[in-house]
Amino acid sequence: MKNSKPINYELEKNMEVISQLDDLVGDAVDNILVDPETCWQPSDFLPEFGNPDIHDEIKLLQKRAEGIPDTVLTSLVGNMITEEALPSYQTYFNLLEGINEERSLVSPSGWVRWSKAWTAEENRHGDLLNKYLYMTGRVDMKAVEITIHRLLTNGFDPKSESDPYQAMIYTSFQERATKVSHVNTGKLADKAGDPVLARICKTIAGDEARHEKAYKSFMSKIFEIDPNGAILAFEKMMKKQIVMPAVLMGEGGPNPSIYTRFSEITQKVGIYTGWDYAKIIDHLVNLWKIESLTGLNDAASKAQIYLSKLADRYMRVADRMKAPEEVQLAWLK
Ligand SMILES: [Fe+2]
Ligand SMILES: [Fe+2]
Numbered sequence: 468m469k470n471s472k473p474i475n476y477e478l479e480k481n482m483e484v485i486s487q488l489d490d491l492v493g494d495a496v497d498n499i500l501v502d503p504e505t506c507w508q509p510s511d512f513l514p515e516f517g518n519p520d521i522h523d524e525i526k527l528l529q530k531r532a533e534g535i536p537d538t539v540l541t542s543l544v545g546n547m548i549t550e551e552a553l554p555s556y557q558t559y560f561n562l563l564e565g566i567n568e569e570r571s572l573v574s575p576s577g578w579v580r581w582s583k584a585w586t587a588e589e590n591r592h593g594d595l596l597n598k599y600l601y602m603t604g605r606v607d608m609k610a611v612e613i614t615i616h617r618l619l620t621n622g623f624d625p626k627s628e629s630d631p632y633q634a635m636i637y638t639s640f641q642e643r644a645t646k647v648s649h650v651n652t653g654k655l656a657d658k659a660g661d662p663v664l665a666r667i668c669k670t671i672a673g674d675e676a677r678h679e680k681a682y683k684s685f686m687s688k689i690f691e692i693d694p695n696g697a698i699l700a701f702e703k704m705m706k707k708q709i710v711m712p713a714v715l716m717g718e719g720g721p722n723p724s725i726y727t728r729f730s731e732i733t734q735k736v737g738i739y740t741g742w743d744y745a746k747i748i749d750h751l752v753n754l755w756k757i758e759s760l761t762g763l764n765d766a767a768s769k770a771q772i773y774l775s776k777l778a779d780r781y782m783r784v785a786d787r788m789k790a791p792e793e794v795q796l797a798w799l800k
Contacts, residue, residue: 477696478630482565484693485578485631491688493577495681500584509595512667514602525602532603534660537796540603542738543652543664544611544798545729547600549645549713550593551615555623556712557586563631585678592671599667604800611798614716614725621715626707632700635686636751640709642679643747646672648739655736683754690755695767698760702770705748705777722797731791741785749778 514524535543560582561567567579574580600606625641627633653668690697717725733739752758758775760767 478564480693481630481632481696481700484689484696485565486568487692488685488688489577491577492581492685495684496577496580496584499677499681500581500588501677503587506588507591507670509591509598512595512663512670513598528599528602528663529604531661531663532605535603535605535656535664536659536736537799538732538736538794539652539655539659539738540600540605541729541796541798542648542733542736543596543656543668544600544606545713545733546645546648546652546738547593547596548611548614548618548716549711550589550596552618552623552713553586553589553593554619556589557582559623559625560586560634562629563627563634564629565631581681585681588674588678592674595667595671599664607798607800613720614798617718617720618713618716621718623712623715624710625712626710627704630700632689632696633704635682635689636701636704637709639679639682639686639751640704640747641712642675642682643750644709644711644739644743646675646679647743647747648733649675651738655738683751687755690760694760694762695764697755698757698763698767698770698774701751701755701757702773705774709744725797728795728797732794732796734788735790735794740790741781741788745778745781745785748781752778 514521514528518524561572561579565578566582567574567576569576569579572579572583597611600611601608625634625637627637649668649672653665653672656662656668657665686697711726711730713729714726716729717723730739734741752774757771760771763771
């Protein structure tokens with residue numbers, strides 16, 4: 468007898484709904500993402516090495532970056548490393564059930580086009596931040612490169628299983644989280660006297676805002692078609708908590724706690740905090756009108772109650788959470 472896996476009816480249903488969104492997602496590629504020819508590119512923000520006065524330009528860049536506090540710089544490096552793990556994100560996305568049934572990266576399907584065009588936009592973020600940080604002269608690039616290498620080697624587990632619904636919850640949340648993080652870094656860079664870095668962070672945050680808008684609209688459509696399934700996925704993802712994409716950056720290496728160090732610093736300087744986590748939940752609960760959904764089945768009604776109280780719970784936790792007194796820097800010279 469053939470040893471076959473039991474059919475997962477919930478997943479089959481989710482895949483069917485996901486395939487109904489293909490045109491909507493294709494439209495998002497054409498209307499929310501930006502054409503490579505007209506899109507900003509990292510070199511728009513960086514000194515041109517062919518210029519005769521390149522040395523002065525670099526000196527100026529380094530002068531501006533001098534005032535950025537070590538903690539802020541470490542946060543920025545961590546954000547850059549997160550962005551550099553991009554191959555993991557494209558792989559993850561294409562492994563979701565129902566996204567790439569043809570197993571082809573040249574498939575004309577809306578979802579496959581999205582997976583590539585989205586990650587292609589993301590690719591510029593790591594590129595730009597990496598080059599900029601290199602030029603500041605303040606970062607131990609070899610240490611950074613080792614961490615990127617290790618993170619890519621270790622991979623990425625957002626705990627969304629291969630369920631496309633949970634993945635849309637994860638990405639909606641995560642794009643908003645990266646937006647918040649880049650916006651806050653930009654503000655701190657401005658305060659520290661580096662308006663160019665501030666503009667870089669603001670520009671990247673603008674990309675994240677478009678991605679967030681798209682992912683939220685995909686999930687809104689799922690809520691419209693299948694409110695019971697959508698709310699259950701939201702509950703599942705929130706119970707597992709949103710694991711940051713770079714969490715495995717230290718695993719198996721000589722600095723296994725390097726991710727914890729990075730996240731303590733972002734918490735301390737206010738780049739990404741427990742409050743932000745709570746506020747994102749609140750935003751998504753309101754956006755998808757969780758509290759006023761009607762006609763739900765029993766399990767979905769329970770999820771509704773759980774989700775309706777969740778942001779408040781996290782706000783209370785954030786309230787009690789103290790920023791660590793001492794933090795340990797990483798990746799700097
Ligand atoms: Fe990004
Ligand atoms: Fe993004």
